[in-house]
Amino acid sequence: MKTDFCVIGGGIAGLSIAAELSKKASVVVLEREQDIAYHTSGRSAALYSELSAESTALALSKLAKPFLLSPPEGFSQYPLHIPITCIFTAKKDELEHIQSNAAKLENPVTLDIDQMLEQMPILRTGGDGIIAGLVEEDAFRIDVGALVQGFRAMVKHNGGAVQCNAEVTSLTKNSDGWKAQLANGESVNSKYVVNAAGSWGDVIATLAGVPPLGLTPFRRNIIIFDGPENTDVSQWPAMASITGEYYFLPEAGKLMGSSADEVPSEPCDAQPEEYDIALAAHNIESVTTLEIKHIHHKWGGLRTFAPDRQLVAGYDENAEGFFWFVGQGGFGMQTSAASARAAALLALEESLPKEFEDAGVSAEVLSPIRF
Numbered sequence: 001m002k003t004d005f006c007v008i009g010g011g012i013a014g015l016s017i018a019a020e021l022s023k024k025a026s027v028v029v030l031e032r033e034q035d036i037a038y039h040t041s042g043r044s045a046a047l048y049s050e051l052s053a054e055s056t057a058l059a060l061s062k063l064a065k066p067f068l069l070s071p072p073e074g075f076s077q078y079p080l081h082i083p084i085t086c087i088f089t090a091k092k093d094e095l096e097h098i099q100s101n102a103a104k105l106e107n108p109v110t111l112d113i114d115q116m117l118e119q120m121p122i123l124r125t126g127g128d129g130i131i132a133g134l135v136e137e138d139a140f141r142i143d144v145g146a147l148v149q150g151f152r153a154m155v156k157h158n159g160g161a162v163q164c165n166a167e168v169t170s171l172t173k174n175s176d177g178w179k180a181q182l183a184n185g186e187s188v189n190s191k192y193v194v195n196a197a198g199s200w201g202d203v204i205a206t207l208a209g210v211p212p213l214g215l216t217p218f219r220r221n222i223i224i225f226d227g228p229e230n231t232d233v234s235q236w237p238a239m240a241s242i243t244g245e246y247y248f249l250p251e252a253g254k255l256m257g258s259s260a261d262e263v264p265s266e267p268c269d270a271q272p273e274e275y276d277i278a279l280a281a282h283n284i285e286s287v288t289t290l291e292i293k294h295i296h297h298k299w300g301g302l303r304t305f306a307p308d309r310q311l312v313a314g315y316d317e318n319a320e321g322f323f324w325f326v327g328q329g330g331f332g333m334q335t336s337a338a339s340a341r342a343a344a345l346l347a348l349e350e351s352l353p354k355e356f357e358d359a360g361v362s363a364e365v366l367s368p369i370r371f
């Protein structure tokens with residue numbers, strides 16, 4: 001098979017950049033697993049929160065927001081966003097973080113103990129407990145299924161292909177471009193390779209003879225548990241520690257929570273360990289009156305960061321036609337629409353729109369050459 005762009009990875013990164021590229025070029029997405037979004041993209045908390053992001057990730061989130069709120073006609077039959085209020089909480093020794101984070105919001109609303117208990121009656125407050133909160137009113141949940149399927153449909157609609165069970169086992173450069181050899185015996189010839197392999201980004205680089213960037217996958221673990229007896233939690237806000245010790249939010253009639261942990265890992269099919277699950281339950285119990293007796297479901301996923309914890313999008317300087325699109329970290333969903341647009345323009349060697357440059361998202365800022 002011959003194509004302009006061979007995109008390796010069928011997570012949100014690969015599908016979103018392929019959707020953008022397919023508007024102007026031929027593209028094939030290769031995904032090792034039986035289906036798309038099996039790894040990190042199928043395991044996220046699916047939240048859009050500007051207070052959680054910083055620097056380029058924050059700028060890209062803001063640039064992606066209009067797409068998530070109002071996607072192009074025909075992108076998905078379902079809304080991509082479901083509004084939810086986020087309340088970031090602080091204990092006595094964390095108060096300064098409330099002030100510094102409030103400065104990031106246009107209309108910051110801070111809450112005292114009584115106001116917080118009105119919104120979240122199970123909080124442990126006062127003394128060593130929570131004493132203040134900061135509200136992010138226009139956060140939202142993202143319908144990840146609708147988002148990834150929308151990008152996949154866009155690739156197909158524009159004449160591209162998404163192949164699953166297509167593990168790339170070698171990448172060789174020749175005079176016409178690149179040849180990706182697959183474990184299933186097939187091969188794909190392309191002018192350009194896009195490395196959107198998430199946690200395996202450095203593995204793919206090594207296959208291509210390109211120096212790795214030093215990406216680190218960090219496992220984050222999630223538990224699903226019950227709210228208080230006889231309580232409808234479905235309209236509860238999302239609660240999160242301002243210093244990243246816990247979060248929990250409603251999920252299909254139950255609560256989903258995490259210790260917001262970052263356990264360094266090899267790229268793999270991430271699974272939570274017993275300690276991780278106990279820590280998540282402990283951290284949530286320590287800020288609430290809840291007793292988590294039963295974990296209904298648990299999972300782990302790898303949030304993969306570049307050394308400066310910001311997105312990498314650009315051609316490698318050591319290997320012609322090898323394009324990096326990695327380091328989405330903990331923001332791959334909420335930044336996807338904007339980061340894919342920027343990355344696709346760079347891959348097509350076009351300039352970024354003025355709104356991106358004005359927001360501080362330039363080719364230099366995204367480039368792998370910064371390392």
Ligand SMILES: Cc1cc2nc3c(=O)[nH]c(=O)nc-3n(C[C@H](O)[C@H](O)[C@H](O)COP(=O)(O)OP(=O)(O)OC[C@H]3O[C@@H](n4cnc5c(N)ncnc54)[C@H](O)[C@@H]3O)c2cc1C
Nearest residue numbers: 009011012013032040041045047168198301331332333334
């Ligand atoms: C617990 C958790 C909570 C999160 N919460 C949020 C959140 O609230 N909001 C948010 O915006 N983001 C969140 N994220 C982050 C977000 O999920 C990631 O940034 C994003 O999914 C990364 O997507 P990706 O496509 O780079 O990686 P992946 O989804 O892992 O995709 C990479 C793909 O490459 C494939 N691949 C690897 N090697 C090969 C090969 N040799 N051949 C073919 N295919 C290959 C893999 O099989 C994989 O499917 C969270 C992540 C986790 C784990």
